[in-house]
Amino acid sequence: MRRLRAGCLVPGGTGCRRRRQLEAAMLKSIQYRRLLWLSLLVVLAYCGLGWRLVDLQYLSAAAIRQAYAESTLRENIEAPMRGDILDRHGATLTTSIRLYNLGTEPPMISPHQARVAALLAGPLQMSQAELEAKLTPVTNMTAKGKTEVTPRYIMLKREVSLEQLKAAQAIMRTNGFGFDLKALTKTERDQLDWLRKHGVQVESVVQTRHYPNGAMAGQILGFVGSSNVVYSVGRPVVAAFGLAGIERALNSKLAGVPGYRRVARSAMAEVNEEYLPAIDGLNVV
Secondary structure (H helix, E strand, C coil): CHHHHHHHCCCCCHHHHHHHHHHHHHHHHHHHHHHHHHHHHHHHHHHHHHHHHHHHHHHCHHHHHHHHHHHHEEEEEECCCCCCEECCCCCEEEEEEEEEEEEECHHHHCCCHHHHHHHHHHHHCCCHHHHHHHHCCEEEECCCCCEEEECCCEEEEEEECHHHHHHHHHHHHCCCCCCCHHHCCHHHHHHHHHHHHHCCEEEEEEEEEECCCCCCCHHHHCCEEEEEEECCCCCEEEEEEECCHHHHHCHHHHHCECEEEEEEECCCCCEEEEEECCECCCCEC
């Protein structure tokens, strides 16, 4: 080292050249090591990407397709109306009344839940405070640190009559919610349009059996029960079936045939709808 340093005092000396050569070799070695690590990281990244592609295309393809289909496909079973039982003069002895279960999406209604609750309290015969509490979404923090708004969907009220349903939908469609339409942005107008069209949604339809004459001829007419029945469309639906009397003896005629509605949304927002209407049951005289 002493000879090398001494040589560096002389310009162009042998020691200086050797030192520069050593420094250049060390620098090149460091550059090679960095390049090697960088290449290794790039190779690992491509390997991870390749594995992910294999996983998506082959290993998890079926599960992913199933999840996508479930998220874009909606099926509703339409229960048929059970037939009436009439006397020989055409007077109704037994009939079915159709009732509706109503739902909505609180995140889409916020922050207008107070106005919507005030409008729907009358037609749905519910207290405004109860409705507003149902329509108010809650923001939670998930375990992964992400914000989540719940509930996404609620059952607004069960077994609502047709008159109540029509009144609720009419008041939503015709109300401006106190907004100045000219002052609204496009996003606000879209939300208002959604409120008018989809603020009250029919979740499902149920039936209740009604006997206008009370218990008269009850042993002959019989009565019905209800249970989940799986029809040929492959989905269970709550259906009424006869347990005694005429209701049981002629159940196959009174029951009818269910229908279904299948709506699929593509990635391009196209809607493909398949609809098979229910066939109502026959009347028995």
